[in-house]
Amino acid sequence: MLESIQLEANVAFPTVAHAELQASAQPSISVKRRQSILFVTSEIADYIKAGGLGEVSAALPRALRHHYDVRILIPGYRQVLSQIGPVEEIGRxxxxxxxxxCxxxxxxxxxGLTVYVLLCPELYDRDGSPYVDGFGVDWSDNDIRFARLGLAxxxxxxxxxxxxWRADLLHLNDWPSGLASAYLVWRGQHIPTILTIHNLAxxxxxxxxRLSHLGIPDAAFQINGVEFYGKLSFLKAGIYYSSHITTVSSTYAHEITRPEFxxxxxGLLRTCAEQGRLDGIINGIDESWDPSTDPxxxxxxxxxxxxxxxANANNVRQNFGLALSNGPLFAVVSRLVHQKGVDLAISAAETIVSQGGQIAVIGQGEPRFENELQALAHRHPGSVGVKIGYDEGDARRMYAGSDFLLMPSRFEPCGLSQMYAQRFGSLPIAHRTGGLADTIExxxxxxxxxxPSLNRFKDAIKRGLDTFRSxxxxxxxxxxxxxxxxGWDRSASRYQEVYQRACQTALA
Known part of the structure; x- marks a missing residue:
C-alpha cells in the first residue's frame, strides 16, 4: 500500500533545461537577477480568508520579497476583485x-506586492467562502475551480x-494548488515546486x-500518482509530484508520518521524509500583533x-455580558469543530466557573457546538458569554484582555491563536501536539x-488557576x-534554505 511508494527518478526534481532557458532569455547585465517565486494560494488575508492559510499567504510573501521577486496567484473571487483595486488583464x-x-x-x-488574479466569473464570482457556499456545502465544481488554479x-x-515574467520556483499551498506540480511534470517542464501542507485533513x-475533465492522464491514476483509495486526490498529487514538501511545524512534520495523524x-510522507524531502517550518505572526500599538x-x-x-478585560466582560470581576478570564477564539476540542472546553467550563473564572467564546462551526455553547451561557449568566460568528476587533481584545486561552485541539498543524495570545499576554492552555508543542514551553x-482527555485538560487548567493566584x-x-x-524572519530564512536546496538539486 502507501508504505511501498517509490518516487520515479524523472519526477522528483526538475532539470537544468528551464534554468538555461531563463538565463538565455535575460539581458546581459552585471546585476544578478533575483530569483522569481510564484506563491500559489486559494486565500489571502488582504482580501479573503477562511483560516490560517489566508494569514500565511499574506505574511510569508512579504517576509520573502526582500530576497526574491515574489508574486502571488489567487482566483478572482468576488471579494478579491472588489478590494484589490485596478486589475489589468495581461493575458488569456x-x-x-x-x-x-480565463x-x-x-x-x-x-x-506593492504583485498579485495575479484569475478572471473567470463562471468559477469564482460567487458569494460564500473560497470552498463552500453560504450553507457550508462544498461547491460542486471545486475540482474544476482549483484545477484551473493549478493549471494557471x-x-x-x-x-x-x-x-x-516566469517563475524559477512555484510555492504551492494545500490541496487547491496541488495539481500545479503534476501538470508541470506531465508536460515535461521540471520547474522546482514546493508544496506546503497547512492541514493534511x-x-x-x-x-x-473526473480525470478526463481535468486533463489527468489515465496512467497517473495509480498508487505512484494521484490515486488515493479509489479517489483522485489533489493533495496526494501535490505531495507525489512536488520537489519538496513543507508543513507548518516540526512536530506536525513528524506526526503526519504516523498513521494516527x-x-x-x-506512507507517502514517510518516504518523503526518508528522502530528505519533508521539512517542518513553524509559521510566524505579522507585526500588527503588537499590544502597544494595536488600534x-x-x-x-x-x-x-x-x-x-x-481595561481590555473589562471591555470583553461588557461586550460578552459577563459580570465585573477580579477573577481569571478565559478566552476561546476558534472554529467550533471537533478538531479544536470544543467539546473538551465545554466540559471543562464547570471547573472554571466553580473556581471563580469566566469564559468568553467567539467562533462559528458545527451547529451542535454552537447550540451547546449557547446553552452553557444560558446556564451560567454573567460567567460565560458566547458570540457566534467572528469579529476581528472582538478577537483581538479577547486576546488582550484574557488571562488564559483555551486551545485543547486534538491536532493542530501550527496554530496561530496561541501565538496571538502569547503576544498579548494571555497564557495558552493547550494539548501538546503539532505547532502547539513547538511554540509553548x-x-x-x-x-x-x-x-486530549478531559482529565488531563482540567489538570492543566488547575495549574493555570494556581498561577493566577500567584x-x-x-x-x-x-x-x-x-x-x-x-515574527516571520526565522521562518523566512528556513524557506530560503528549502528553495535553495530545490533549485540546486534541479541544476545537479
Missing amino acids: LPASFGIPA GLGRGTTQD AADIACGNGDHL YQGNFDRS GCGLD YLVSPFSAENCRGKR DGVNGFLFGE RPRLTAMRRAAMQRPH
Missing part, C-alpha cells in the same frame, strides 16, 4: 479539457500568461470519473507594563497537557510569553 489562458479559459489579471497590494500556475511558470478528493498519506485595543500595554490588560509561557509567577509567565520571538 486557454481552455483545456473540461477546464474553461483571463489573467495583474494588480498590486497596498504595499503551471502556465505562468512556463512564461505563458505574463510573457514578461483537507485533501481535495474527487471521483475518478497521517490521514492515509503517512483595536481599548488600552495599550507592553511586556514591561501590563496594566492596560485590565510548559510552565514558562503557557501550559501543555499530554493527551501574582509574581503570573507576571513572569506573561512577560516570557510576550517576549517570545513571534
Whole structure:
C-alpha cells in the first residue's frame, strides 16, 4: 500500500533545461537577477480568508520579497476583485479539457506586492467562502475551480500568461494548488515546486470519473500518482509530484508520518521524509500583533507594563455580558469543530466557573457546538458569554484582555491563536501536539497537557488557576510569553534554505 511508494527518478526534481532557458532569455547585465517565486494560494488575508492559510499567504510573501521577486496567484473571487483595486488583464489562458479559459489579471497590494488574479466569473464570482457556499456545502465544481488554479500556475511558470515574467520556483499551498506540480511534470517542464501542507485533513478528493475533465492522464491514476483509495486526490498529487514538501511545524512534520495523524498519506510522507524531502517550518505572526500599538485595543500595554490588560478585560466582560470581576478570564477564539476540542472546553467550563473564572467564546462551526455553547451561557449568566460568528476587533481584545486561552485541539498543524495570545499576554492552555508543542514551553509561557482527555485538560487548567493566584509567577509567565520571538524572519530564512536546496538539486 502507501508504505511501498517509490518516487520515479524523472519526477522528483526538475532539470537544468528551464534554468538555461531563463538565463538565455535575460539581458546581459552585471546585476544578478533575483530569483522569481510564484506563491500559489486559494486565500489571502488582504482580501479573503477562511483560516490560517489566508494569514500565511499574506505574511510569508512579504517576509520573502526582500530576497526574491515574489508574486502571488489567487482566483478572482468576488471579494478579491472588489478590494484589490485596478486589475489589468495581461493575458488569456486557454481552455483545456473540461477546464474553461480565463483571463489573467495583474494588480498590486497596498504595499506593492504583485498579485495575479484569475478572471473567470463562471468559477469564482460567487458569494460564500473560497470552498463552500453560504450553507457550508462544498461547491460542486471545486475540482474544476482549483484545477484551473493549478493549471494557471503551471502556465505562468512556463512564461505563458505574463510573457514578461516566469517563475524559477512555484510555492504551492494545500490541496487547491496541488495539481500545479503534476501538470508541470506531465508536460515535461521540471520547474522546482514546493508544496506546503497547512492541514493534511483537507485533501481535495474527487471521483475518478473526473480525470478526463481535468486533463489527468489515465496512467497517473495509480498508487505512484494521484490515486488515493479509489479517489483522485489533489493533495496526494501535490505531495507525489512536488520537489519538496513543507508543513507548518516540526512536530506536525513528524506526526503526519504516523498513521494516527497521517490521514492515509503517512506512507507517502514517510518516504518523503526518508528522502530528505519533508521539512517542518513553524509559521510566524505579522507585526500588527503588537499590544502597544494595536488600534483595536481599548488600552495599550507592553511586556514591561501590563496594566492596560485590565481595561481590555473589562471591555470583553461588557461586550460578552459577563459580570465585573477580579477573577481569571478565559478566552476561546476558534472554529467550533471537533478538531479544536470544543467539546473538551465545554466540559471543562464547570471547573472554571466553580473556581471563580469566566469564559468568553467567539467562533462559528458545527451547529451542535454552537447550540451547546449557547446553552452553557444560558446556564451560567454573567460567567460565560458566547458570540457566534467572528469579529476581528472582538478577537483581538479577547486576546488582550484574557488571562488564559483555551486551545485543547486534538491536532493542530501550527496554530496561530496561541501565538496571538502569547503576544498579548494571555497564557495558552493547550494539548501538546503539532505547532502547539513547538511554540509553548510548559510552565514558562503557557501550559501543555499530554493527551486530549478531559482529565488531563482540567489538570492543566488547575495549574493555570494556581498561577493566577500567584501574582509574581503570573507576571513572569506573561512577560516570557510576550517576549517570545513571534515574527516571520526565522521562518523566512528556513524557506530560503528549502528553495535553495530545490533549485540546486534541479541544476545537479
